[in-house]
Amino acid sequence: MPMKKTILYSGVLMFLFACGKSEKTINQAEIQNQELLSLTETDADYNNNNNKELKKLVFKNLDDIKDSEELNLPLLSKVASNLNIKYSNIKMDETSSINYDDKTAFFVLTIIEHNKKISKADGYENLGNYFQRKYLFVNRESGDIIAEEFDDNLGYYHNEAIRFSKSHILKDLVYLNENTPAIGFYTEASASSRIVLYSEQKFTLLTLANNEIKKVLYEYPIRLTNGDSNGSGTYQIETLETGMSFGNHKTNGFYDLIVTKNFSYEEAVEDSLENEMEEKSNLKIKKESEKLMFNGKEYAFNRDDRHRFLE
Structure with missing residues (x-):
């Protein structure tokens, strides 16, 4: 099925994740990554210059993000x-x-x-x-x-047809290493339709170096939804939700970024006497993880638009 685009209704997303059950992770490394992102306390490392704790967690999930006011x-x-x-x-x-x-x-x-x-x-x-x-x-x-x-x-x-939301800046700066603060923000791209479901939130990290803006991570997809609907309760949707944290290892001076990916798929049919259809719902969950390393210029990544469930 080709990619289709529109806003995903928030109520559908809430239903998806309220009902979802995690399947077993593939290997021990993925389990460790999940545990890393579950941390709510700051990392035990300290800044050598001002003795401040370095917070490694960027966001556990999208509902966890607090915007700058x-x-x-x-x-x-x-x-x-x-x-x-x-x-x-x-x-x-x-x-x-x-x-x-x-x-x-x-x-x-x-x-x-x-x-x-x-x-x-x-x-x-x-x-x-x-x-x-x-x-x-x-x-x-x-x-x-x-x-x-x-x-x-x-x-x-x-x-x-495609609109962009306000770019929401994270309330707290994040540290790429002990001395380099960065600003994180995310922007949603969406299209309005009751039939084709598309929504994407992209995350950027930038810093100021020698009076120049440096985008060290640019438009990484942290939420992505694709699917279609008949406009009256029957739909199929695949959704990607992520979490992000800095690991303990550095590459070219900056901490590696660890991203957890949660894919979910739901196919639902509305109960309809007129069309002789019974209400049903099918939910699937898949978990993956990815490590992004700084190459001296940016956290390079290859955009992955593969569907895990939609064909």
């Missing part, structure tokens, strides 16, 4: 002025921020470009409003721009 509006006003954009052109419900250190803040802005036009042989074509996603490190006092970068992968027109 910081949004310094006076600072954002200064940032808009320094970018030479109108404050009113910032889409506030798709903008978030976090303090990176005592002197620096990080923003993910969504900037509206009204009635964007492209040149054509017979004139210009108005494509409507375009929403651009921009990453910024700024001075917390003046709003001066330290580093900035557009993310073309997250730009979209108002009338496109």
Whole structure:
């Protein structure tokens, strides 16, 4: 079955995971990885410089993630002025921020470009409003721009089928080693349809190095849903949910990332007297794990779009 796309209804997901039962892991290494991600306490290692505990767990599962609630509006006003954009052109419900250190803040802005036009042989074509996603490190006092970068992968027109959510920044910084903080955030891509079910959340880790933005992990899929429905209760859905934690081993100076993958599949048929169908449900679960190692530039990975249950 080819991949199909839409938003997965949250109620269906809740049902899936409420009903799911874990099957046996394949080997001892996978069991250890699962145990690592079950930790809720910080790791026992300490930062040699400031004696702070290093938290190895990034998130146990997606429901465990806490978002940053910081949004310094006076600072954002200064940032808009320094970018030479109108404050009113910032889409506030798709903008978030976090303090990176005592002197620096990080923003993910969504900037509206009204009635964007492209040149054509017979004139210009108005494509409507375009929403651009921009990453910024700024001075917390003046709003001066330290580093900035557009993310073309997250730009979209108002009338496109695929939309991108606000980029949700994790409440806490994570440490790639004893001295290197990083910012984590995730963004959902989805399409609206009652028939084709698609939703994906992608996770990015970035840091500031020599006044440049470094994306050390870019758009790793942490939730992915595919399936289809008849729009009235009969559907088949395959869902991937992940957890993420740093291991104890370092490669090229940064801790390895351990990702646990939980695949679930449900096929359900709604009870229908008219169509002479009896209600039934079929649920399957599969667990896997993956280790991502830093290659000196990024945590490299090969995107895996294989279905575990859908054909």
